Amino acid sequence: MNLVEQLAAEKKAAQTLISKGADNLTEEQVTELKQHYAEAKRLQERIDLFSGVKNLTDDHADPAPQAKGARTLGDHYAAELKHAGLTVREAKQFATTDYKAATDIQTVGDGAAGTGYQPIITQIDMNGVWPYERPLVVADLLGTVTLSGNANTVEYPVYGPLEGGAGTVSEGGKKPQTHLPAPSWKADSLKEVAAWWKVTDNMAEDLAYIVSEINNHARYNLQLLEETQLLSGDGIDANINGLLNREGIQAMGQGTDSDPDRIFKARTKIALATGFRADALVINPADYETIRLSKDANGQYYGGGYFNGQYGNGTIMQDPPLWGLKTVVTEAIAQGTALVGAFKLGGAVIRKGGLRAESTNSHAEDFTSDLITFRVRERIGLQVKYPQAFVKVTLGKATK
Incomplete structure (x- = not known):
C-alpha cells in the first residue's frame, strides 16, 4: 500500500474502536487505539511534508x-x-x-x-526500511509527578505495615492498640536522558524528509533508554534507580509452582502487603510464548488453540491477558523474569518539562563548516512510594 492507503487503513481501524464508545473499550483496545493514532499522525506528517516539498520545488521550477x-x-x-x-x-x-x-x-x-x-531517470522511494521499533509501554503503566520551579528532587515518606489491629472487646476490657511506625524518607532526583547528532546544511535543505526521519528515530532511541532506565536502571551515578532494582520490592524465586500460579500468587502478595490490586504484568516475549503454548494432559492449549478457544469453546484471543491483568509483552524485561505490580498506585514517573528538541549552527565550527547540530533531551526520575506494590517473579516452569 502507498502512504495514502496506509493512512486510510489506520483511520478506519481507529474509527472502528472509537465507535464502541470510550466507556466500552478494554485496556488492550485503548492501547491499540493509541497505536493507530500515533501511526496515522506519523503518516499524515510524512504526506504533508512531501506535499510541501513538491509545492516548493514547483514554485521555483519555472525561471x-x-x-x-x-x-x-x-x-x-x-x-x-x-x-x-x-x-x-x-x-x-x-x-x-x-x-x-x-x-x-x-x-x-x-x-x-x-x-x-x-x-535514465531514477525515482527515489522515500519509504525507507528502518530498524524495528518496539512499542514503548512501561512509562504508560505508571502514574505521573510533574515538578515545577527550581525543584529537581521529590522527597516522600515510605510507610511500613500497620502494627496491631482492631478487635472485639468485652465490657471493661482493654482495647487493642494500632500503630503506624515512623516512615523512612526517600528522595528521588531527576536524571537527564539526551542524545545529539549533526547534519549538513545542504542535507537539511535538499533532503528534509530524511532529516525528519532521523529526528524521529533519535527521539525513539531516547525514549527507549527512558523505558530501560525506569524498569532496570541501577541507580549508580546518572542512572535512575529502576523498579527491578528498587529496595523494598517483593520477590518470588523459582519454586515448584508453575509460572502462571506464581504470577497469581504475586497478585495476592501485593494485596496482603498494601491492600492494592495489581493492575499489570510485564513479561518477556519468550516467557509469554512458553506459557501461551502450554497444554493440559489432553493436549489442549490452556489459552485456546490456533482455530478456537479451549476445547472448541469461544474464539481465539490474540495475546490473551494472564489472570485478567494488563499483560505487557515486551523485550524491555529480560527472559526469565516477570514484574507484577499495582503500577498506577505504587509508583510514578517524575518529569520536569517535556521532551525537548533543539538545533543550532553555532556549536564548535558548525557555522563555518555548514553543519547543524541537533539534540533531544528530557529530565525524568522514578518515585516508588509503595515498593511492596511490586513483585519480581523468577520464571522457569510453564505448567505443573
Whole structure:
C-alpha cells in the first residue's frame, strides 16, 4: 500500500474502536487505539511534508519570464535582476539561476556530472526500511509527578505495615492498640536522558524528509533508554534507580509452582502487603510464548488453540491477558523474569518539562563548516512510594 492507503487503513481501524464508545473499550483496545493514532499522525506528517516539498520545488521550477531566451550571461543577469525588482547598486547579495545559452547543443550523457542529460531517470522511494521499533509501554503503566520551579528532587515518606489491629472487646476490657511506625524518607532526583547528532546544511535543505526521519528515530532511541532506565536502571551515578532494582520490592524465586500460579500468587502478595490490586504484568516475549503454548494432559492449549478457544469453546484471543491483568509483552524485561505490580498506585514517573528538541549552527565550527547540530533531551526520575506494590517473579516452569 502507498502512504495514502496506509493512512486510510489506520483511520478506519481507529474509527472502528472509537465507535464502541470510550466507556466500552478494554485496556488492550485503548492501547491499540493509541497505536493507530500515533501511526496515522506519523503518516499524515510524512504526506504533508512531501506535499510541501513538491509545492516548493514547483514554485521555483519555472525561471523568471524575462530571463527566457537571454542570448548572453549579461542579458540573463539583467533580466533576472529586473524580475527581482532590484538595481545593480541594490544587488549586493544577488545570484541568478544557472545560465545556459540558447545556442548550446543538448546532448545525452552517461549519468555522470557534466556529461549532459542522464539517459535514465531514477525515482527515489522515500519509504525507507528502518530498524524495528518496539512499542514503548512501561512509562504508560505508571502514574505521573510533574515538578515545577527550581525543584529537581521529590522527597516522600515510605510507610511500613500497620502494627496491631482492631478487635472485639468485652465490657471493661482493654482495647487493642494500632500503630503506624515512623516512615523512612526517600528522595528521588531527576536524571537527564539526551542524545545529539549533526547534519549538513545542504542535507537539511535538499533532503528534509530524511532529516525528519532521523529526528524521529533519535527521539525513539531516547525514549527507549527512558523505558530501560525506569524498569532496570541501577541507580549508580546518572542512572535512575529502576523498579527491578528498587529496595523494598517483593520477590518470588523459582519454586515448584508453575509460572502462571506464581504470577497469581504475586497478585495476592501485593494485596496482603498494601491492600492494592495489581493492575499489570510485564513479561518477556519468550516467557509469554512458553506459557501461551502450554497444554493440559489432553493436549489442549490452556489459552485456546490456533482455530478456537479451549476445547472448541469461544474464539481465539490474540495475546490473551494472564489472570485478567494488563499483560505487557515486551523485550524491555529480560527472559526469565516477570514484574507484577499495582503500577498506577505504587509508583510514578517524575518529569520536569517535556521532551525537548533543539538545533543550532553555532556549536564548535558548525557555522563555518555548514553543519547543524541537533539534540533531544528530557529530565525524568522514578518515585516508588509503595515498593511492596511490586513483585519480581523468577520464571522457569510453564505448567505443573
